Amino acid sequence: MDDSKVVGGKVKKPGKRGRKPAKIDLKAKLERSRQSARECRARKKLRYQYLEELVSSRERAICALREELEMYKQWCMAMDQGKIPSEIRALLTGEEQSKSQQNSSRHTKAVKTEPNSNSW
Template structure:
């Protein structure tokens, strides 16, 4: 019987934990306003970071597109030179290219 009373007392003490009904006060409203303001500020910062990220990516894409155009022009130049060599002609640009390649090998 003593054991049963002891367990009953434990349950009463355990019931004191948790939220108390009817305890919302003005402090909770202030906390809620502060929480909403922090949330708004966080959202503004997130949008700003997103905007910067997109600007960075757009610049990166533009740079890569310029590089692709440059490489395509170079490829077309080499195709034209190869076509002239295949036709048995020696293009004027070929000497400059060979000298450039020779200078690279020396370095």
């Protein structure tokens, strides 16, 4: 028995639906595939380089933070023993000096503006 059907005056044979594959040059198809693989490898290489740089920068940040944490631990141990570390002392005196400088500069500005305001 023939499975072909007559539809609209045309004889259709059963089989695959859709567009028939075009005859593509095998060499061109192979070259496109190779090019695509090269591009994929290049993207992968760039991605790995980016990730390695990211990891190394994070590792550097972690080392810096560990050093800072160790410094703070030493400061705390020194303060527990009743000693004030020189770094903290410098920070405290630096803040006091900057506050006194700000207050004195404000005072001198106020003094300078008073005579100007009273001049007629």
